[in-house]
Amino acid sequence: MTSSTILLVEDDPSLRVLTARALQENGYVVRPAATGPEMWIAFNAEPVDLIILDIMLPGTNGIELCRQVRQKSDVPIIFISAKGSETDRVIGLEIGADDYLAKPFGTRELMARVRAVLRRGGMDRQSDVDRRNEARFDGWQVNFPRRELKSPTGAVVDLTGAEFDLLSSFLHNAQRVIARERLIELSRTRLGDSSDRSIDVLVSRLRRKLQNEGGDAPITTVRGVGYMFNSEVTRA
Amino acid sequence: MIHLVRPSLGLVGRILVILLLTVTVEFCTSTMLYERASQFSLREDEAHRLAEHLVISRKLVAERPLRERAMMASLLSTDRYDVRWSPTAPPSPPMAPQLREMRQQIVSWEPSLGDSSMTLRLKSPGLNSVVTGAMTLPDGSWLHFGTRDVGGDWDLALGRVVLALVPALALLVIGSLLIRSTLKPVRMLAQAAERYGYGDRVILPEIGTGEVLRVIRAFNAMQDRIQRLIADRTQALAAVGHDLRTPIARLRLRIDMIADGAARDAMRRDAIEMETMISSLLAFLGGGDSDQPVVRTDLSVLATTLVDDAADEGHRIRYEGAEHLEAHVRFYDVKRALDNLVTNALRHGKTVVVSVERRGDLAVLRVVDDGPGIPESRLEEARQPFVRLDTARGRNTEGLGLGLAIVERIVQAHGGRLLLSNRPSGGLQAEIELPIEGPPPVL
Numbered sequence: 087m088t089s090s091t092i093l094l095v096e097d098d099p100s101l102r103v104l105t106a107r108a109l110q111e112n113g114y115v116v117r118p119a120a121t122g123p124e125m126w127i128a129f130n131a132e133p134v135d136l137i138i139l140d141i142m143l144p145g146t147n148g149i150e151l152c153r154q155v156r157q158k159s160d161v162p163i164i165f166i167s168a169k170g171s172e173t174d175r176v177i178g179l180e181i182g183a184d185d186y187l188a189k190p191f192g193t194r195e196l197m198a199r200v201r202a203v204l205r206r207g208g209m210d211r212q213s214d215v216d217r218r219n220e221a222r223f224d225g226w227q228v229n230f231p232r233r234e235l236k237s238p239t240g241a242v243v244d245l246t247g248a249e250f251d252l253l254s255s256f257l258h259n260a261q262r263v264i265a266r267e268r269l270i271e272l273s274r275t276r277l278g279d280s281s282d283r284s285i286d287v288l289v290s291r292l293r294r295k296l297q298n299e300g301g302d303a304p305i306t307t308v309r310g311v312g313y314m315f316n317s318e319v320t321r322a
Numbered sequence: 323m324i325h326l327v328r329p330s331l332g333l334v335g336r337i338l339v340i341l342l343l344t345v346t347v348e349f350c351t352s353t354m355l356y357e358r359a360s361q362f363s364l365r366e367d368e369a370h371r372l373a374e375h376l377v378i379s380r381k382l383v384a385e386r387p388l389r390e391r392a393m394m395a396s397l398l399s400t401d402r403y404d405v406r407w408s409p410t411a412p413p414s415p416p417m418a419p420q421l422r423e424m425r426q427q428i429v430s431w432e433p434s435l436g437d438s439s440m441t442l443r444l445k446s447p448g449l450n451s452v453v454t455g456a457m458t459l460p461d462g463s464w465l466h467f468g469t470r471d472v473g474g475d476w477d478l479a480l481g482r483v484v485l486a487l488v489p490a491l492a493l494l495v496i497g498s499l500l501i502r503s504t505l506k507p508v509r510m511l512a513q514a515a516e517r518y519g520y521g522d523r524v525i526l527p528e529i530g531t532g533e534v535l536r537v538i539r540a541f542n543a544m545q546d547r548i549q550r551l552i553a554d555r556t557q558a559l560a561a562v563g564h565d566l567r568t569p570i571a572r573l574r575l576r577i578d579m580i581a582d583g584a585a586r587d588a589m590r591r592d593a594i595e596m597e598t599m600i601s602s603l604l605a606f607l608g609g610g611d612s613d614q615p616v617v618r619t620d621l622s623v624l625a626t627t628l629v630d631d632a633a634d635e636g637h638r639i640r641y642e643g644a645e646h647l648e649a650h651v652r653f654y655d656v657k658r659a660l661d662n663l664v665t666n667a668l669r670h671g672k673t674v675v676v677s678v679e680r681r682g683d684l685a686v687l688r689v690v691d692d693g694p695g696i697p698e699s700r701l702e703e704a705r706q707p708f709v710r711l712d713t714a715r716g717r718n719t720e721g722l723g724l725g726l727a728i729v730e731r732i733v734q735a736h737g738g739r740l741l742l743s744n745r746p747s748g749g750l751q752a753e754i755e756l757p758i759e760g761p762p763p764v765l
Contacts, residue, residue, distance in 0.1 A: 190574045
């Protein structure tokens with residue numbers, strides 16, 4: 087496997103050098119850029135596998151750049167922001183970023199995100215057709231870019247990253263039996279979550295959040311094999 | 323904040339008292355002067371009437387034969403004057419000086435009475451000044467007379483006093499109404515000043531009299547200045563916070579390059595602590611701002627997520643309470659508030675119980691721990707920003723002491739309350755009350 091090329095857009099020179107070094111030490115090819123125009127030069131020169139983009143840039147800001155990139159390409163984007171507010175995160179994800187990293191971050195955190203996004207990007211390109219869309223089942227509403235679940239009454243139902251990933255796995259394989267091993271594998275690709283929380287605990291938590299007056303959650307256990315999401319999923 | 327309202331007359335009351343005082347003094351002096359003047363004319367009047375009556379009586383009685391005189395005299399007695407006839411002279415004591423004056427008035431009015439050797443006497447002086455007197459008829463017999471009780475005078479005076487009081491009272495009422503309306507801007511100012519302390523910026527309409535207008539203008543300008551000052555400071559602090567994140571990011575990446583494991587881990591912990599401080603400072607500065615949308619949220623699920631996360635980290639924490647409870651809140655703010663309470667509880671207690679339930683129109687998020695609690699006397703202090711209660715073991719405590727202050731700000735921005743109390747069985751109970759229908763609209 088050839089090493090992935092990462093386009094790093096960061097205006098702080100030292101941080102740019104340090105981040106680039108950390109990425110290079112982990113086997114990635116890094117193309118650094120300090121501003122929007124520099125980014126476009128690098129972007130047009132050679133294909134890249136991932137863009138790491140600081141939101142606060144002189145001139146054109148990261149959000150605008152992200153919007154422009156999305157018009158041309160599906161390349162995965164990780165946002166970096168010193169603001170660290172949830173509103174920023176949601177805006178970033180909504181305009182098409184794949185992940186969001188708050189400043190300051192450690193090398194380990196950075197690598198985990200990069201790896202997860204690259205792996206997901208590689209897999210999702212074929213299967214995940216509606217990365218930016220919504221899905222509905224039994225009146226529930228799932229917003230993929232915002233990673234948000236709403237109940238039939240329209241209330242936001244808080245899910246952890248792992249729970250949301252599990253739910254998306256179910257939604258993409260609705261009315262099919264999914265083996266536990268496959269679920270574990272799928273959930274591991276997200277966020278590089280290294281916690282060994284068992285998939286069964288995760289499923290039971292998701293079930294509890296999905297049950298309401300209308301009845302139980304539409305997730306059934308298939309003994310000895312895995313789980314099945316038995317509700318019709320419509321995509322909007 | 324406690325408001326001690328000292329019972330006071332107030333400005334309106336004071337001005338009214340001043341008004342009352344002036345009116346009373348004015349009324350008294352004018353009444354006295356008036357009374358004086360009218361008394362004088364009354365007396366002269368009295369003398370003239372008496373003189374006329376006496377002239378007629380004298381003439382009529384003198385014209386009658388002796389035996390009819392007594393009868394004539396009694397005929398001449400009226401409501402006011404008592405007339406009797408006697409052939410002999412009465413004992414004549416010296417005349418009182420006031421009466422001498424009266425006699426002069428009588429004589430000057432009816433000079434024909436001048437040669438009647440009239441004497442006047444004051445009978446039962448004091449209460450009812452009844453004047454009696456006698457005079458000779460041309461044939462040397464005597465005519466006695468007396469004024470009957472000129473009562474009614476007092477009633478008349480009282481009536482006048484009451485009458486004079488009516489306009490005075492009306493004046494007072496009108497005056498108080500005028501004063502109230504004049505002072506209305508001052509009342510508005512007081513209300514505005516009261517509200518201003520709670521974060522409301524109230525620009526007052528510039529109305530009122532000169533002095534009040536100046537105060538209102540000054541107040542409005544002062545509000546602007548304070549607002550600007552706070553905004554500048556907050557912005558400066560927030561900017562420093564944001565800007566610190568880049569060097570800390572550099573620091574963290576550099577730390578990761580250090581080979582010495584122990585030193586690297588220690589430095590990483592320090593860097594993370596710095597980062598935590600900045601985050602909590604920024605949350606405090608931005609806490610409760612309304613640019614985050616209010617969304618319908620399942621609070622029970624939100625609490626469960628926090629509890630599950632803490633449980634995964636190995637803490638003894640459990641959720642009790644409603645499976646679902648929906649309310650209109652700023653999602654991330656409330657999550658941060660509850661997270662702060664849970665973090666506090668986990669820091670001080672071994673076992674933590676989180677619950678969410680409905681109480682009337684309120685959603686109640688409760689976090690209970692089994693730690694040492696907070697001394698009753700310091701429960702209020704605990705909500706203050708930058709206050710850390712456990713100074714004795716301050717080295718274990720990280721952060722800036724903003725945890726509860728952030729919760730308080732967020733909860734207040736929702737129109738809710740943060741309640742802290744020690745449980746009888748030990749440990750702290752922290753409750754967040756939030757209106758289910760969402761924060762009250764911003765005026």
